[in-house]
Amino acid sequence: MARATANPGATAPRHERWYRTVWRWHFYAGLFTIPFILWLSVTGGIYLFKPQIEGWIDRPYDNLAAAGAPAAPSKLVERAEAVVPGSVLHRFVMREGPNDAQRIVVGVGAEETRVYLHPVTGAVLKTVGEEDRLMRVIFRLHGELMAGRWGSTLVELAASWAIVMLLTGLFLWWPRDRAGMGGVLYPRLRRSGRVFWKDLHAVTGVWVSLFAVLLILTGLPWAKNWGDYLALVRETTGQVDGPVDWSRGSDADARERAALDRQSRTALGPHAEHMAAGSVAMDGSRAGELDRVVATASLLGLSAPVEITPPKAGSERWKAQSNVADRPERETVEIDGRTGAVVGRQDFSRHHWIDRLVGYGIAVHEGALFGLANQLLGLLTLVALVTLAISSIVMWWRRRPQGLLGAPPAKGAIRHSAALVAAVIALALLVPLFGLSLALVTLIERTILRKRLSLRRILGLRSA
Numbered sequence: 447m448a449r450a451t452a453n454p455g456a457t458a459p460r461h462e463r464w465y466r467t468v469w470r471w472h473f474y475a476g477l478f479t480i481p482f483i484l485w486l487s488v489t490g491g492i493y494l495f496k497p498q499i500e501g502w503i504d505r506p507y508d509n510l511a512a513a514g515a516p517a518a519p520s521k522l523v524e525r526a527e528a529v530v531p532g533s534v535l536h537r538f539v540m541r542e543g544p545n546d547a548q549r550i551v552v553g554v555g556a557e558e559t560r561v562y563l564h565p566v567t568g569a570v571l572k573t574v575g576e577e578d579r580l581m582r583v584i585f586r587l588h589g590e591l592m593a594g595r596w597g598s599t600l601v602e603l604a605a606s607w608a609i610v611m612l613l614t615g616l617f618l619w620w621p622r623d624r625a626g627m628g629g630v631l632y633p634r635l636r637r638s639g640r641v642f643w644k645d646l647h648a649v650t651g652v653w654v655s656l657f658a659v660l661l662i663l664t665g666l667p668w669a670k671n672w673g674d675y676l677a678l679v680r681e682t683t684g685q686v687d688g689p690v691d692w693s694r695g696s697d698a699d700a701r702e703r704a705a706l707d708r709q710s711r712t713a714l715g716p717h718a719e720h721m722a723a724g725s726v727a728m729d730g731s732r733a734g735e736l737d738r739v740v741a742t743a744s745l746l747g748l749s750a751p752v753e754i755t756p757p758k759a760g761s762e763r764w765k766a767q768s769n770v771a772d773r774p775e776r777e778t779v780e781i782d783g784r785t786g787a788v789v790g791r792q793d794f795s796r797h798h799w800i801d802r803l804v805g806y807g808i809a810v811h812e813g814a815l816f817g818l819a820n821q822l823l824g825l826l827t828l829v830a831l832v833t834l835a836i837s838s839i840v841m842w843w844r845r846r847p848q849g850l851l852g853a854p855p856a857k858g859a860i861r862h863s864a865a866l867v868a869a870v871i872a873l874a875l876l877v878p879l880f881g882l883s884l885a886l887v888t889l890i891e892r893t894i895l896r897k898r899l900s901l902r903r904i905l906g907l908r909s910a
Contacts, residue, residue, distance in 0.1 A: 465618070468614050468617050468618060469614075469618060469853075470853050471610065471614045472610075472611060472614035472615055472617075472618060473852070473853045474853065475607045475608070475610045475611035475614065476611050476835075476838055477851075478604065478607055479604045479607050479608045479611055480835045480838065480839065482600075482601065482604035482605075482608070483604075483608060483831050483832070483834070483835045484832060484835050485591075486588060486601070486604075487828040487829075487831050487832045487835075488832075489584055489587045489588035490588055490824075490828055491824075491825055491828045491829075492584050493581065493584050493585060493588055493812070494812065494813040494821050494824050494825055494828075495813075495821060496581045496584075496771070496812070497771060497814075499580065499581060500579075500580075500581055503580060504547075507546070507547035507562050507571055507572060508542075508543060508545070508546045508547065509543065509545050509546070510545045510546070510547060510564060510565070511545070512544070512545045512564065512565055512566045513566070514566045515566070516544075516548075516565040516566055517565065517566060517567070517568050518733075518737050519538060519548075519736050519737050519740040520732075520733035520734070520736045520737050521568060522548050522550060522563050522565075522568055523535050523538065523550055523552075523733075523736065525561075525563055525568045525570065526550035526552050526561040526563060527552050529552075529559070529561050529570055529573055530552050530553075530554065530559045530561070530573075532554045533552035533553055533554045533559065534552060534553065534554075535550070535551075535552055535736075535756060536551045536552060536553040536558055536755065537550070537551040537753040537754065537755055538550055538551075538736065538740065538753065538754040538755075539551065539751055539752070539753050539754075540740070540743060540744065540750065540751070540752040540753070540754065540766075541565060542750045542751065544565075545565070546565070547562040547563060547564065547565065547571050547572075548562070548563045548564075548565045549561070549562055550563065551576060551753075557575070558575070558576040558577070559573055559574070559575055559576065560573070560574050560575075560576055560579070561573050589601060589665075589668050589669070590670075595670050598668075598669050598670040598671070599669075599670060599671055599879070601669060602666065602669035602670070602671055602672055602877075602879050603879055603880070603883055605662045605665065605666060605669070605877075606873075606877040606879055606880035606883070607880065607883070608658075608662055609659055609662055609663075609873065609877070609880075610873070610880070612651070612655045612658055612659055613655075613869075615648075615651045615655065616651070616652065616655055618648075619648045619651060619652050630648070630649070630652075631649065631652070632649055633645035633646050633649045633650075640841070640844065640845070643837050643840050643841050643844075644841065646833065646837045647833075647834060647837040647838055647841060650830050650833045650834050650837070651834055653830065654827055654830035654831065654834065657823070657827040657830075658827055658830070658831055660810070661810075661811060661824065661827055661828075663807070664807035664808060664810050664811040665811050666877070667804045667807070667808065668693055668808075671878070671879050672877060672878075672879065673693075675878055676800070676804070679800070680798075680800045680801075683800075732756075732783075734783075735762070735764065735783030735784065736754075736764075736783070738781075738783060738784075738785070738786035739754055739764040739766065739781045739783055739786065740754060741786060742766075742781050742786045742787070742788065743766035743779070743781065746766065746779055746788070748766060748767075748768040748777055748779065749768045749770035749772075749775045749776070749777070750768070750770065751768075751769050751770070752766055752767065752768050752769070753766075753767050753769055754766050754767075755767070757783065762782050762783050762784055763780040763781065763782060763783070763789060763790065764780070764781050764782075764783050765778060765779070765780055765781075766778070766779045766780075766781060767779075770814075771809070771812055771814035772809050772814045772815060773794065773805035773806070773808055773809045773814070774794045774802075774805060774806060774809060774815075775794070776793075776794055776805075777791065777792065777793045777794070778791070778792050779791050810824075811824075813825075849904070850903070850904055851904055851905055853905060870884070
């Protein structure tokens with residue numbers, strides 16, 4: 447105690463100083479993340495219902511009046527390529543119903559176009575750029591703010607600090623000499639004013655924190671930096687078995703589409719080289735291969751949607767891949783284009799453990815692992831996060847001090863806690879971008895803000 451009282455600023459009990467310190471962390475983490483939480487909750491809530499929304503958008507192109515035998519896949523590909531001059535086949539999407547429109551994705555470099563064709567007549571029903579489709583736009587708004595890598599980095603940074611906000615919120619919520627569970631496990635709805643908003647914020651936070659942290663962590667593999675970091679861990683631990691099985695931002699997607707274009711042009715032979723001059727006739731041997739591959743793939747029972755892609759250069763192996771939203775149900779089959787025989791098959795259980803773990807996480811994040819219940823649980827989590835954000839804004843607005851930002855001021859020095867240091871290091875290792883941002887914040891506080899006493903007072907920082 448003598449050591450504590452020797453410091454003129456250390457007049458408050460140590461537990462109170464800890465409380466104020468954590469509260470200040472919680473305040474600033476919330477101040478930074480709340481705009482992102484609101485944005486990501488709205489866009490994520492829309493994306494949760496991607497299957498229903500896309501089904502509604504594509505409804506005019508399914509269950510068509512189609513009398514007669516369907517056209518050969520190779521003929522439909524010719525029509526699709528003719529719509530986009532200079533394009534080659536990227537993906538042939540198997541029809542889910544016999545009278546559904548045939549979807550074919552063709553591309554010029556990294557730019558892809560989805561063409562809807564009548565399955566019998568080959569008439570063009572609709573064309574749309576892959577990146578212009580509504581759910582792809584929502585995907586980019588949600589994951590990278592339509593700003594590419596920098597947007598992805600900003601979202602990743604906000605996500606990592608949202609974890610800090612949730613963990614510090616649990617510390618502040620922890621019952622201390624409370625009689626009853628009112629305001630702890632359930633809100634005291636008969637109260638009004640400050641008590642009502644505080645209970646709403648605290649109780650919502652404690653019930654949603656676990657699901658929210660899970661939602662954040664399962665979304666991080668899509669982020670450019672954390673996705674690359676996880677891929678590096680995958681390689682370092684000797685778990686490499688082909689490319690990663692998840693997207694890491696639109697830049698990476700564009701590179702993959704460009705590689706697919708080169709692969710398709712090489713695989714489809716002379717056909718690709720002459721299309722710029724107006725030729726749309728598919729090379730005879732490759733046309734026959736596509737027709738055989740589609741016939742074989744239709745008998746495999748893969749979960750829809752199933753996409754067929756051309757072989758790599760120097761290979762005869764076409765791929766038929768299930769892209770069902772529930773990733774553990776996905777399978778990839780390799781088919782010899784010359785014979786139509788299945789020559790390779792890989793289901794989800796044969797992926798290495800990192801890809802399986804990420805796959806389960808993404809399925810949960812997208813609301814696909816256990817159907818509608820998963821979607822509703824995700825939506826409930828997002829609604830709770832919005833409630834947290836709005837209630838915190840209301841509490842801050844009603845109690846903000848005049849001339850101050852509103853962070854609780856420091857009272858006395860805090861001894862370092864081994865548990866806290868370990869937790870911070872663990873989170874920094876798990877999400878390196880958080881560690882870098884924390885180091886930058888600390889550096890700014892120790893240098894730029896050190897002698898600006900008025901600004902330190904406004905921000906609620908300790909005196910220099």
